[in-house]
Amino acid sequence: xxxxxxxxxxxxxxxxxxxxxxxxxxxxxxxxxxxxxxxxxxxxxxxxxxxxxxxxxxxxxxxxxxxxxxxxxxxxxxxxxxxxxxxxxxxxxxxxxxxxxxxxxxxxxxxxxxxxxxxxxxxxxxxxxxxxxxxxxxxxxxxxxxxxxxxxxxxxxxxxxxxxxxxxxxxxxxxxxxxxxxxxxxxxxxxxxxxxxxxxxxxxxxxxxxxxxxxxxxxxxxxxxxxxxxxxxxxxxxxxxxxxxxxxxxxxxxxxxxxxxxxxxxxxxxxxxxxxxxxxxxxxxxxxxxxxxxxxxxxxxxxxxxxxxxxxxxxxxxxxxxxxxxxxxxxxxxxxxxxxxxxxxxxxxxxxxxxxxxxxxxxxxxxxxxxxxxxxxxxxxxxxxxxxxxxxxxxxxxxxxxxxxxxxxxxxxxxxxxxxxxxxxxxxxxxxxxxxxxxxxxxxxxxxxxxxxxxxxxxxxxxxxxxxxxxxxxxxxxxxxxxxxxxxxxxxxxxxxxxxxxxxxxxxxxxxxxxxxxxxxxxxxxxxxxxxxxxxxxxxxxxxxxxxxxxxxxxxxxxxxxxxxxxxxxxxxxxxxxxxxxxxxxxxxx
Amino acid sequence: xxxxxxxxxxxxxxxxxxxxxxxxxxxxxxxxxxxxxxxxxxxxxxxxxxxxxxxxxxxxxxxxxxxxxxxxxxxxxxxxxxxxxxxxxxxxxxxxxxxxxxxxxxxxxxxxxxxxxxxxxxxxxxxxxxxxxxxxxxxxxxxxxxxxxxxxxxxxxxxxxxxxxxxxxxxxxxxxxxxxxxxxxxxxxxxxxxxxxxxxxxxxxxxxxxxxxxxxxxxxxxxxxxxxxxxxxxxxxxxxxxxxxxxxxxxxxxxxxxxxxxxxxxxxxxxxxxxxxxxxxxxxxxxxxxxxxxxxxxxxxxxxxxxxx
Numbered sequence: 001x002x003x004x005x006x007x008x009x010x011x012x013x014x015x016x017x018x019x020x021x022x023x024x025x026x027x028x029x030x031x032x033x034x035x036x037x038x039x040x041x042x043x044x045x046x047x048x049x050x051x052x053x054x055x056x057x058x059x060x061x062x063x064x065x066x067x068x069x070x071x072x073x074x075x076x077x078x079x080x081x082x083x084x085x086x087x088x089x090x091x092x093x094x095x096x097x098x099x100x101x102x103x104x105x106x107x108x109x110x111x112x113x114x115x116x117x118x119x120x121x122x123x124x125x126x127x128x129x130x131x132x133x134x135x136x137x138x139x140x141x142x143x144x145x146x147x148x149x150x151x152x153x154x155x156x157x158x159x160x161x162x163x164x165x166x167x168x169x170x171x172x173x174x175x176x177x178x179x180x181x182x183x184x185x186x187x188x189x190x191x192x193x194x195x196x197x198x199x200x201x202x203x204x205x206x207x208x209x210x211x212x213x214x215x216x217x218x219x220x221x222x223x224x225x226x227x228x229x230x231x232x233x234x235x236x237x238x239x240x241x242x243x244x245x246x247x248x249x250x251x252x253x254x255x256x257x258x259x260x261x262x263x264x265x266x267x268x269x270x271x272x273x274x275x276x277x278x279x280x281x282x283x284x285x286x287x288x289x290x291x292x293x294x295x296x297x298x299x300x301x302x303x304x305x306x307x308x309x310x311x312x313x314x315x316x317x318x319x320x321x322x323x324x325x326x327x328x329x330x331x332x333x334x335x336x337x338x339x340x341x342x343x344x345x346x347x348x349x350x351x352x353x354x355x356x357x358x359x360x361x362x363x364x365x366x367x368x369x370x371x372x373x374x375x376x377x378x379x380x381x382x383x384x385x386x387x388x389x390x391x392x393x394x395x396x397x398x399x400x401x402x403x404x405x406x407x408x409x410x411x412x413x414x415x416x417x418x419x420x421x422x423x424x425x426x427x428x429x430x431x432x433x434x435x436x437x438x439x440x441x442x443x444x445x446x447x448x449x450x451x452x453x454x455x456x457x458x459x460x461x462x463x464x465x466x467x468x469x470x471x472x473x474x475x476x477x478x479x480x481x482x483x484x485x486x487x488x489x490x491x492x493x494x495x496x497x498x499x500x501x502x503x504x505x506x507x508x509x510x511x512x513x514x515x516x517x518x519x520x521x522x523x524x525x526x527x528x529x530x531x532x533x534x535x536x537x538x539x540x541x542x543x544x545x546x547x548x549x550x551x552x553x554x555x556x557x558x559x560x561x562x563x564x565x566x567x568x569x570x571x572x573x574x575x576x577x578x579x580x581x582x583x584x585x586x587x588x589x590x
Numbered sequence: 591x592x593x594x595x596x597x598x599x600x601x602x603x604x605x606x607x608x609x610x611x612x613x614x615x616x617x618x619x620x621x622x623x624x625x626x627x628x629x630x631x632x633x634x635x636x637x638x639x640x641x642x643x644x645x646x647x648x649x650x651x652x653x654x655x656x657x658x659x660x661x662x663x664x665x666x667x668x669x670x671x672x673x674x675x676x677x678x679x680x681x682x683x684x685x686x687x688x689x690x691x692x693x694x695x696x697x698x699x700x701x702x703x704x705x706x707x708x709x710x711x712x713x714x715x716x717x718x719x720x721x722x723x724x725x726x727x728x729x730x731x732x733x734x735x736x737x738x739x740x741x742x743x744x745x746x747x748x749x750x751x752x753x754x755x756x757x758x759x760x761x762x763x764x765x766x767x768x769x770x771x772x773x774x775x776x777x778x779x780x781x782x783x784x785x786x787x788x789x790x791x792x793x794x795x796x797x798x799x800x801x802x803x804x805x806x807x808x809x810x811x812x813x814x815x816x817x818x819x820x821x822x823x824x825x826x827x828x829x830x831x832x833x834x835x836x837x838x839x840x841x842x843x844x845x846x847x848x849x850x851x852x853x854x855x856x857x858x859x860x861x862x863x864x865x866x867x868x869x870x871x872x873x874x875x876x877x878x879x880x881x882x883x884x885x886x887x888x889x890x891x892x893x894x895x896x897x898x899x
Contacts (some may be wrong), residue, residue: 188739312718313682316699324676398674402735405638405668406691407660589640 020120026124030136035480042487043090043140049502050086051147054078056505066432080148080157081244082163087144087238091137095177098136100193101479102129103282104184112282113289122283126275129489130181137173141166161247164260165240171267172236176201178274185281186515190479191385205237207348214355232259235542239263257490257491289322321408325420350429363444365535368435370455372526375432376460382428383421383461384489387468388481390417391585396478401589410582415467418578421465429457439534446533448542448556451565460522464489466581471583520566529559591616591743591775592637597646599798606632608798609646614776616742616790619769621785622778624795629776631671633795634745637776638668639750653741664692667736669749671778675728677721681712684720684731685738692739702738710734710764726757735763744768746777750784762788763839782890796894809889818882819862822850824875834872840864852882 028574030036053073105111106125115125150161180197187193209231216222232239239260316323394400403413422476436453464485471484500517504510519523532547533540547559554562592614599607607629614620622630635641636648639659649657651665665695667785676684682703689699707713707736708729723731729749736744745758752759764789765775777784785792792809794802802809823831828846835844836851841864851863862879 081716124595273865313680316683316690316696318685319686323690324679324687327678394674397677398670398672399676400674401640401670401686402668402674404640405663405666406688407693408691580608586640 019128019131020124021131022115022120022125026028026132027135030132034485036136040140040143040536043094044143046090047083047086047144047147049498050082051079053498053502053505054082056502058353067273076151076153076157077247079151080161081160081247083144083161084169085147085240087141087173088165088169088236091173092136094140095133095173096194096197097190097483098178098203099129099135099177100179100197101169101284102133102181102184103278104188104190104193105427107185107285107289108188110289112286113291116286116290121362122279122286125276125286126181130177130275134174134177138170140441141169141504143269149334159249161243165242166265168236168260169245171264171271172381174271175236175267175274178278182274182278182281185278185285189389191389191482192326194482195382195385202428205235207237209235211351229259233263233374234266236263236267260517282407292578319404319408319412319416321413321416322419325416326354326423334448362439362442363535364538365531368439368445369527369530371435372432372530373523375429376457376523376526379425379432379457380431380460380489381486384426384464384485385469385482386424387421387465388472388485389478390421390469391472391581392475392478392481395476395589404589408586413585414578414582417469418465422461423469425461432457444534446537446540448528448545452529452533452560455560455567456522456525459563459570462574463492463569463570463577464579470581470584473581474588477590493523498522520569522566525563525566529563545574582586582588591617591651592620592776593647593649594633594758594853595647596638597648598644599629599635599636599641599701600644606798607636607643610795610798610800612793612800612803616773616774617769617772618790619765619775619777620791620793621775622852623782623785623797624778624812625894628795629798630795631747631800634668634747634776634778637662638666638745639663639840640668644737664739666745667739667741667743668745669732669736671746671751673728673735675720675723675731677719679720680716681718681720681723681731682716683705685734688735691739694739702740706734706737709737709767722806726753729753729757729761730764733761737768742774744773744775744777744843746775746776748780750779758784767797769770794890794894801894812889818855819865820847820850820870820878820880820882821853821865822877822878822879823869827874830872831869831874834868834874837863838864838868 103112103126106115112125116122148157151157151161152162175195179200180193183196183200184190184193187196213227213231216227228238228242232242243260314327354360356367361367391400395402425493432453435452436445436450440447440450467483467488468485471488472478475481475484497514497517500513501511504513507513528547535546535547542556545556546553547556548554591611594610594612597607597610597612598605604871610629610633612633620715622633624630628637632641633741636643636655637650639655639662642656650662653661653665655662676687679687685703685706686699688700690696694702706715707716710732710733712727712730720728720731729752733746733749736746750761753761762784765777768775769788777789778824779783786806789806791803791805793800821831821835828851830850831843832846835841835851840855841853843852845852855864864879865879866876
């Protein structure tokens, strides 16, 4: 056998051949992007704050040496557990964001077809994209290793915990990244990819396991521990929690001892399948583009396709931009996929209600706190995303210059865009209001909450809509605007309370500052409103309702006035954002 | 109709426009030529009130672009080099949207939209989705849009780019039609032969500076083409013709180009008649005498140095 023949397998295993020039190009481009450095800084800042917070709460400098050493060991455990958990969540979020435009950028800049006319193949394209992003995330994960190494010195943290959690995190990151990359093949906007990936992960990691566990427990008579072990095999979140519990209470769960290795293999296998799918679809897409067909027709439902074709011409009424914005719907049911998604969501909701009535927890106030909190998070998230696309979508489609040469004033544009977002988010917000209305009729929620929830929603949406429009007017790219607005909302409603908690701890104010800040938080508001006016309290009279705000117990009207005041503050800040957005409108057109 | 005085626009350190001066009269078609990055689009965006100049003044229909933006938008129809369209509107809805955006009363909108659709030959497409139109159709739609409020001035940034020859000819015809309607048109294009055919005035810009501005005739004079004639004689009389022409004091140079003789005069006014008289008196059989034609592309190459920012 010739030497050349013997060397063939090595030729194919050569790393530079596997990744191809795409990998190098991606690394070069990402090193020039400011946002990657900002992300790294934010990531390290979050970790540092977390460590500081835990250190402050766990370690006491007073007491004898033995006590202090035992506290150090406890602090070591807590810091490791929390850092690993933060890393686990943050790395997956980053993977989803970083790979959300990996293929779509090539598709919509029409470079995918050009790549196919070179010796680069679709395997190298997908691998190059994936590895270049994963390398950056792996770098972030590695940054935390010295912290964990130092913390381990305090004692109490076993090495195998670090190894297991690292493997589970890495495989979960690969899977989330592969999912995002797959979805990005067919979607132009990164924010759509991010939303779809998050929903898909929610379905895979929460809904399906929960449903499967319920079926197994109820109808197949499978023991809880067996179900838990099977769920742990395919669910990194569940396994991570089990690992964490085992860290604090060794030998208590019995899940992670034999599950984690298999779990990692399963996750890699699923990622491999997604990788294969990506190679095939990218190749198809690239060949289509090389042949001059950019858009794939997609599978449209004939019924919807024909009805949309035959739509009548609608006449413009009133202020034209407002007319245009208000006629937009948030989603169009024009494909089987959309239809199935809507049916699935409604089905899940109805099923959860059925389960609630069967298990008799619908009259529990905690149930309604959970539902309303979930719907509020969903509504705020969708509003945050939609509002940040308003002006950038005009910039991206290059229709903004044309719009600005008409007689429509800048304020009219801002007003129309604001109202357009409210209009588009109605279906999402209706989940919250329909839920409340149904349970008011069933006398599980007090009717007075409708007004309070409307005030809370108004305040929260005013803030995120206006900040979204501001970021949209300031930034060129839709994805950047969406991410900026999500970060803004997260800072206002999670970061500031966290900072207040840290400052409170450091300054000796304890919880006073935190409670003051949280008193202006809509998520806290909705929780408190539901806590005091649902379940057994739903049948109380208005005068009997009392709420706990700002370390005081207030009646219904006092609370409602306070909520209205908070909403007014949010609306005022929102107006400031809108004024700034108006100023940006003619400054950053192109 | 358009008056620009010492217009300067800087983007940080980069000077996109440097003391630009320009005057365009009512009803004129002004062709704006220059290499990529020369400052054409910046000038047009300033006139369309989309950009603010760093210094200098610009007036459209006597109105200051800095102070009377809204008044200018009323009289200007601006078509950018790449026209974005709303993907969820039909052609009629798109045009009616802009009609409403220009405060046209709702009762008049339908007839106005029908009118511009007819003018741009888009009647058959009025129910089509805007994003389903071909590039040529979208350019026509762009023209229909700028006409919707019957502006006095049209600012068209490369309206024919990316179009096939038929679509380009149709756009050219449409512009001629608009000129007949009395519109003042400022148009930029990379296809110089097109501008040559429809423009009354040409402005050549390079590195933000106007290197030439004037009528087509003036450009030929500047290039010296006005003083050259191409003479074609029967082949057996060619040498005799060259000999005779070399004796004339007003003739600077005579060169044999094979198929014809190029005669360069010091005074262009007498060129053709002098040549004819001398050759007829010398019994040379003339086939043709015609003034030398220079293409705008050649003029552009001679006047510019190919420098960009």
